[in-house]
Amino acid sequence: MSFRFRPMPIGPTGTLSRPLVDVIVEGLDAAPQACLVDTGATAVRMSAEIAEAVGLDLAGAPEDEVVAGGMRVRGREANVDLTIVLDGRPVTWAAPVWFCEDWPQAFGLLGLRGFLDVFDLTMSGCDETFALTPRFA
Amino acid sequence: MAATSTFHMGGRQFAVTRADVERAARSELPAPVRDYYVVVRGRRYPPKQVLALLTGLPRSRFTTHHAVRTLRRLGFPVGRKPRAAGPARPSPAASAPDPVAALRAHAGQWVAVRAGDVLVAAADARTVVSWLSEHGQRADSMFRVPLDAAQASGIAPR
Numbered sequence: 001m002s003f004r005f006r007p008m009p010i011g012p013t014g015t016l017s018r019p020l021v022d023v024i025v026e027g028l029d030a031a032p033q034a035c036l037v038d039t040g041a042t043a044v045r046m047s048a049e050i051a052e053a054v055g056l057d058l059a060g061a062p063e064d065e066v067v068a069g070g071m072r073v074r075g076r077e078a079n080v081d082l083t084i085v086l087d088g089r090p091v092t093w094a095a096p097v098w099f100c101e102d103w104p105q106a107f108g109l110l111g112l113r114g115f116l117d118v119f120d121l122t123m124s125g126c127d128e129t130f131a132l133t134p135r136f137a
Numbered sequence: 138m139a140a141t142s143t144f145h146m147g148g149r150q151f152a153v154t155r156a157d158v159e160r161a162a163r164s165e166l167p168a169p170v171r172d173y174y175v176v177v178r179g180r181r182y183p184p185k186q187v188l189a190l191l192t193g194l195p196r197s198r199f200t201t202h203h204a205v206r207t208l209r210r211l212g213f214p215v216g217r218k219p220r221a222a223g224p225a226r227p228s229p230a231a232s233a234p235d236p237v238a239a240l241r242a243h244a245g246q247w248v249a250v251r252a253g254d255v256l257v258a259a260a261d262a263r264t265v266v267s268w269l270s271e272h273g274q275r276a277d278s279m280f281r282v283p284l285d286a287a288q289a290s291g292i293a294p295r
Binding site for chain 1: 236237238240241244247249261262263265266269270274275276277278279280281282283284285286287288289290
């Protein structure tokens with residue numbers, strides 16, 4: 001399924017279009033989280049606030065330092081169900097996600113492990129479009 | 138625009154200012170707008186919600202018309218959501234709102250958006266999710282509106 005880059009406001013007058021896809025975390029379909037498709041990221045990372053919002057208990061979860069947006073932050077890893085809607089059909093997979101404190105980004109990051117190893121990605125910066133195809137049936 | 142608006146309601150007399158309205162609205166996130174809305178500090182509220190917060194009276198004690206008139210008198214912009222059904226009226230006023238412009242007012246905040254409209258904006262994600270649940274609303278997307286290009290980039294350190 002193809003997606004268009006989504007324009008976001010930058011400062012008082014600027015605009016930046018980003019390859020964003022809405023991801024439902026742990027079945028919370030009332031609030032899909034906008035995530036950036038990030039081929040430079042090694043994993044799926046998002047704000048720890050999301051874990052709190054969906055009631056994920058991260059106590060005892062593996063903890064480590066994570067680099068995102070030029071900052072080093074603390075993150076905890078949990079295996080969660082993620083869902084995106086492709087052509088009107090929900091596609092769900094289990095992924096390891098790092099939930100990070102003091103998350104410096106506006107969006108979650110969909111990186112290699114847990115996303116790009118699950119979907120084939122085709123992207124055109126010229127057309128500002130990208131397409132995702134799940135590698136599983 | 139009146140500096141102070143004086144009105145009778147529920148057997149009491151009220152004299153309120155713009156600052157009173159802004160202070161009252163700060164105490165609650167906006168409820169979903171069904172028809173009329175008033176813009177207070179860049180957010181759309183149902184007029185009756187604002188007047189109820191302002192007076193402490195239940196919403197059943199006054200009409201939307203009364204609330205609109207009171208808030209308009211203090212200089213707050215009042216609008217009406219376009220109806221979903223009905224014949225299309227092609228005019229500049231009827232064109233879709235600019236979703237980027239709608240987001241710009243919420244830089245740095247978590248927002249939930251649907252069809253280009255900001256449903257709710259708050260300082261933290263939990264408040265946004267709670268609001269959606271409380272009001273039975275579903276968003277298309279939720280995120281923090283970037284403050285600058287770096288927050289929207291996903292860049293690694295140099």
